[in-house]
Amino acid sequence: MDIHQALVRLGLKLPTPPKPVAVYVPSVRSGTLIFISGQLPLVDGRLELTGRLGESVSLEEGKQAARTAALNGLAVLDAELSGDWSKLVRLVRIGVYVACMPTFRDHPQVANGASEFLGSVLGEAGRHARAAVGCPSLPLGAPVEVELLAEVAP
Amino acid sequence: MDIHQALVRLGLKLPTPPKPVAVYVPSVRSGTLIFISGQLPLVDGRLELTGRLGESVSLEEGKQAARTAALNGLAVLDAELSGDWSKLVRLVRIGVYVACMPTFRDHPQVANGASEFLGSVLGEAGRHARAAVGCPSLPLGAPVEVELLAEVAP
Amino acid sequence: MDIHQALVRLGLKLPTPPKPVAVYVPSVRSGTLIFISGQLPLVDGRLELTGRLGESVSLEEGKQAARTAALNGLAVLDAELSGDWSKLVRLVRIGVYVACMPTFRDHPQVANGASEFLGSVLGEAGRHARAAVGCPSLPLGAPVEVELLAEVAP
Numbered sequence: 001m002d003i004h005q006a007l008v009r010l011g012l013k014l015p016t017p018p019k020p021v022a023v024y025v026p027s028v029r030s031g032t033l034i035f036i037s038g039q040l041p042l043v044d045g046r047l048e049l050t051g052r053l054g055e056s057v058s059l060e061e062g063k064q065a066a067r068t069a070a071l072n073g074l075a076v077l078d079a080e081l082s083g084d085w086s087k088l089v090r091l092v093r094i095g096v097y098v099a100c101m102p103t104f105r106d107h108p109q110v111a112n113g114a115s116e117f118l119g120s121v122l123g124e125a126g127r128h129a130r131a132a133v134g135c136p137s138l139p140l141g142a143p144v145e146v147e148l149l150a151e152v153a154p
Numbered sequence: 155m156d157i158h159q160a161l162v163r164l165g166l167k168l169p170t171p172p173k174p175v176a177v178y179v180p181s182v183r184s185g186t187l188i189f190i191s192g193q194l195p196l197v198d199g200r201l202e203l204t205g206r207l208g209e210s211v212s213l214e215e216g217k218q219a220a221r222t223a224a225l226n227g228l229a230v231l232d233a234e235l236s237g238d239w240s241k242l243v244r245l246v247r248i249g250v251y252v253a254c255m256p257t258f259r260d261h262p263q264v265a266n267g268a269s270e271f272l273g274s275v276l277g278e279a280g281r282h283a284r285a286a287v288g289c290p291s292l293p294l295g296a297p298v299e300v301e302l303l304a305e306v307a308p
Numbered sequence: 309m310d311i312h313q314a315l316v317r318l319g320l321k322l323p324t325p326p327k328p329v330a331v332y333v334p335s336v337r338s339g340t341l342i343f344i345s346g347q348l349p350l351v352d353g354r355l356e357l358t359g360r361l362g363e364s365v366s367l368e369e370g371k372q373a374a375r376t377a378a379l380n381g382l383a384v385l386d387a388e389l390s391g392d393w394s395k396l397v398r399l400v401r402i403g404v405y406v407a408c409m410p411t412f413r414d415h416p417q418v419a420n421g422a423s424e425f426l427g428s429v430l431g432e433a434g435r436h437a438r439a440a441v442g443c444p445s446l447p448l449g450a451p452v453e454v455e456l457l458a459e460v461a462p
Contacts, residue, residue: 134290254445273331282336285455289443
């Protein structure tokens with residue numbers, strides 16, 4: 001699996017894995033599972049936008065933010081795999097948290113920004129179970145946070 | 155374990171597993187763990203009700219919605235097990251997300267709608283760890299979303 | 309690992325594991341993973357404070373509440389380990405849910421109350437992946453809920 005080539009086709013490249021914004025680690029491996037900390041739509045250490053869906057953030061912007069957060073998750077996974085993506089068995093689950101108004105109902109579309117991107121990059125191995133929910137706010141005022149769980153070869 | 159008989163005693167039967175409302179899969183197996191995507195209280199493809207706890211949705215309605223979402227989770231699990239429930243070792247964890255007002259405090263009672271139902275159907279194998287939290291809103295305006303994690307025999 | 313000594317240095321001791329506030333179990337072991345139910349900042353069966361961050365609960369109070377919830381999680385883990393902490397391989401992940409106003413942005417600092425505490429007590433084995441998100445409200449009006457996932461020796 002050459003994810004770098006897939007990223008290039010999308011006009012993207014893996015960023016440097018974002019540093020956790022507090023005292024925890026970017027990822028933990030336990031057996032064949034890799035738990036990746038919640039990722040924000042950080043670009044070069046800054047949020048690409050802040051705000052809430054159903055208020056100042058549009059659906060398209062929310063999808064884009066979910067994609068950026070997922071890209072950051074792949075950067076963390078790349079570091080955990082030491083760049084050897086042949087070790088990846090598959091994604092298992094993603095959690096998508098959407099900062100939104102109480103009237104907002106389109107969490108699935110926002111989360112699709114992450115899901116579709118992960119499918120584009122990882123193909124069949126990118127298919128995942130998912131939970132998408134709303135939050136009144138997220139760290140630093142982010143519109144979206146994305147958590148990944150992946151399975152690797154023993 | 156004859157869960158169908160247990161369901162009949164509750165006046166229920168397994169529905170067709172709801173289709174994911176977006177681009178992800180209903181469940182993923184990794185080793186002996188089955189991760190089931192967040193389930194909504196869908197009945198025949200439609201939410202049985204919308205709204206928030208502490209506002210338009212009563213505690214009883216919220217419990218019922220949690221039960222319906224959990225039933226949908228069992229339908230997904232049934233498909234993953236190809237109907238062979240002897241493979242189920244146990245439920246492991248459920249996550250219950252409750253759409254609610256900031257003043258709402260009874261998330262545990264709402265979540266009990268799922269927990270008690272799962273215990274009724276699965277007995278000892280239905281006992282689970284749980285996290286229950288509030289959300290300003292959930293996909294499609296659902297009052298409750300329930301995520302399941304199960305363990306199966308190797 | 310003598311966590312009791314580490315706790316004494318922090319002026320703490322393990323409480324009796326809080327009883328779940330509803331029908332579920334405090335923890336479930338599946339293979340080498342132990343899933344611990346969402347913990348509230350209960351002290352002797354009562355919340356040490358209620359309210360929301362960005363409103364009536366200060367950042368310091370929120371951090372303290374996260375620490376108390378994490379301490380309760382260690383009490384549950386102690387019971388699961390039958391007090392034998394040599395069986396603990398490491399913490400794997402924590403989920404930190406913060407009851408907060410829509411304008412609140414400091415979820416990471418609140419969650420650090422749990423993360424720093426777990427690092428103090430468990431050392432290297434306490435390092436974990438993390439997701440920290442906001443909620444409009446949490447069970448019983450708690451300001452924080454903390455969920456733990458740990459790995460134990462086979």
